[in-house]
Amino acid sequence: MAKKKPDKASLDEAAARLRSAGLRPTRQRVALAGLLFGKDHHHLTAESLHAQAAKAGVRVSLATVYNTLHQFTEAGMLSQVVVDAARSYFDTNTGAHQHFYCEDDGALIDIPGEAIAVAGVPSPPKGMAVDRVDVVVRIKRA
Amino acid sequence: MAKKKPDKASLDEAAARLRSAGLRPTRQRVALAGLLFGKDHHHLTAESLHAQAAKAGVRVSLATVYNTLHQFTEAGMLSQVVVDAARSYFDTNTGAHQHFYCEDDGALIDIPGEAIAVAGVPSPPKGMAVDRVDVVVRIKRA
DNA sequence: GCGCTTCTTTAGAATTATTCCAAACTATAT
DNA sequence: ATATAGTTTGGAATAATTCTAAAGAAGCGC
Ligand SMILES: [Mn+2]
Ligand SMILES: [Mn+2]
Ligand SMILES: [Zn+2]
Ligand SMILES: [Zn+2]
Numbered sequence: 001m002a003k004k005k006p007d008k009a010s011l012d013e014a015a016a017r018l019r020s021a022g023l024r025p026t027r028q029r030v031a032l033a034g035l036l037f038g039k040d041h042h043h044l045t046a047e048s049l050h051a052q053a054a055k056a057g058v059r060v061s062l063a064t065v066y067n068t069l070h071q072f073t074e075a076g077m078l079s080q081v082v083v084d085a086a087r088s089y090f091d092t093n094t095g096a097h098q099h100f101y102c103e104d105d106g107a108l109i110d111i112p113g114e115a116i117a118v119a120g121v122p123s124p125p126k127g128m129a130v131d132r133v134d135v136v137v138r139i140k141r142a
Numbered sequence: 143m144a145k146k147k148p149d150k151a152s153l154d155e156a157a158a159r160l161r162s163a164g165l166r167p168t169r170q171r172v173a174l175a176g177l178l179f180g181k182d183h184h185h186l187t188a189e190s191l192h193a194q195a196a197k198a199g200v201r202v203s204l205a206t207v208y209n210t211l212h213q214f215t216e217a218g219m220l221s222q223v224v225v226d227a228a229r230s231y232f233d234t235n236t237g238a239h240q241h242f243y244c245e246d247d248g249a250l251i252d253i254p255g256e257a258i259a260v261a262g263v264p265s266p267p268k269g270m271a272v273d274r275v276d277v278v279v280r281i282k283r284a
Numbered sequence: 285g286c287g288c289t290t291c292t293t294t295a296g297a298a299t300t301a302t303t304c305c306a307a308a309c310t311a312t313a314t
Numbered sequence: 315a316t317a318t319a320g321t322t323t324g325g326a327a328t329a330a331t332t333c334t335a336a337a338g339a340a341g342c343g344c
Contacts, residue, residue: 024311026321046302061323066302080227082278085330086301088227100266103273111264119259121279124242129284131245135277136224137263142271166340168292188331203294208331227301229330 010038021075031058032068036078041093043081043108049090081108083136098135111137152180163217173200174210178220183235185223185250191232223250225278240277253279 014033015025023029035052036044044052050065060068069090072078081089083101089108096113118133156175157167165171177194178186186194192207211232214220223231225243231250238255260275 024320026311028322063303063324064322067322082224082227085224085227085230088301100270102270109267115262115264117261118277119261120257122253122257124279124281125251127284128242128244128281131280131282133277133279135260135275137266137275138273139266139270140273142269166291168339170293205295205332206293209293 010034014038017077021072021077023071023075028058028060028064029068029071031056032060032065033072033077036072036092041091041110043089043091045087045089082134083108096132098137100137100139103138103140111135152176156180159219163214163219165213165217170200170202170206171210171213173198174202174207175214175219178214178234183233183252185231185233187229187231224276225250238274240279242279242281245280245282253277 011030011034014030014037017037018025018029018033032049032053035049035056035058046062046065046069049069050060050062053060053065069078073080073090076094079091079094081091081099083089083099084106087106091108093110098111098113098116100109100111101107102109116135118135121130121133124130153172153176156172156179159179160167160171160175174191174195177191177198177200188204188207188211191211192202192204195202195207211220215222215232218236221233221236223233223241225231225241226248229248233250235252240253240255240258242251242253243249244251258277260277263272263275266272
């Protein structure tokens with residue numbers, strides 16, 4: 001039997017996490033949090049999470065998946081990765097780190113934050129502050 | 143009087159450039175090339191170029207603007223900058239360089255290639271080769 | 285220039301990702 | 315239990331981009 005739904009413990013943990021983010025632990029949010037944070041870090045899109053939820057037997061509308069992803073991002077539980085103009089990726093790894101992006105198949109691979117060093121970033125224009133520095137290493141089949 | 147259309151010399155130059163890229167110098171392509179390459183490097187979107195063309199009295203459909211931007215990019219005359227999931231930016235600066243991206247108003251500002259150094263990029267997975275390394279410095283009003 | 289072939293342009297329809305909306309729910313506080 | 319404010323949802327609406335097929339223009343040999 002495939003392990004489809006996250007266990008109760010991780011769901012309770014998810015509910016607690018939501019409460020402390022000021023979000024009501026609704027059935028949908030708890031279930032999505034369970035799917036997102038119960039396992040290793042990974043990358044996803046609204047569509048892929050929606051599909052995963054369906055596969056796990058969780059009924060959620062796509063609109064709610066979008067709402068939830070944005071709320072979780074707002075709350076710092078997810079980060080957004082911009083690598084392709086056509087799709088929005090989200091990342092359960094919110095620490096400072098970078099990515100390989102495979103232009104052939106759209107796959108994202110983490111590069112640990114300590115690995116890469118960016119030097120020489122000029123100071124931003126007056127009145128602006130650096131929010132973050134994103135590095136995308138675009139790769140292709142050799 | 144505002145200088146609307148590029149002068150004849152730069153249009154001839156544009157036509158030559160197109161021919162050597164294997165593209166027929168049609169009225170539309172020559173005009174767009176004139177708007178794109180006659181001045182300093184800059185960033186643009188399909189919509190903004192389409193609007194600029196209209197203002198200069200050049201009749202071109204939006205579909206042709208999209209086609210042309212892609213063909214020019216293919217030919218190495220433009221590069222594409224991915225910073226926002228909602229819009230596709232193009233850049234007349236095709237040399238190696240990086241960008242500030244202002245999250246407040248969507249403005250792009252060049253960072254010279256020599257300024258930034260990225261160290262520690264791990265080698266890509268077997269069979270893959272690095273196409274390029276993009277650095278986006280996201281800034282916000284302080 | 286003429287005719288032929290091939291490439292281009294274009295209006296408008298189609299596609300895709302995402303957001304909006306208003307009505308039907310539901311978590312939480314009292 | 316009730317009331318209230320926050321949530322979910324199906325479906326419509328947006329917006330950027332691509333597709334289609336028909337009409338137009340460029341290049342070539344004559
Ligand atoms: Mn990761
Ligand atoms: Mn889109
Ligand atoms: Zn990541
Ligand atoms: Zn640039």
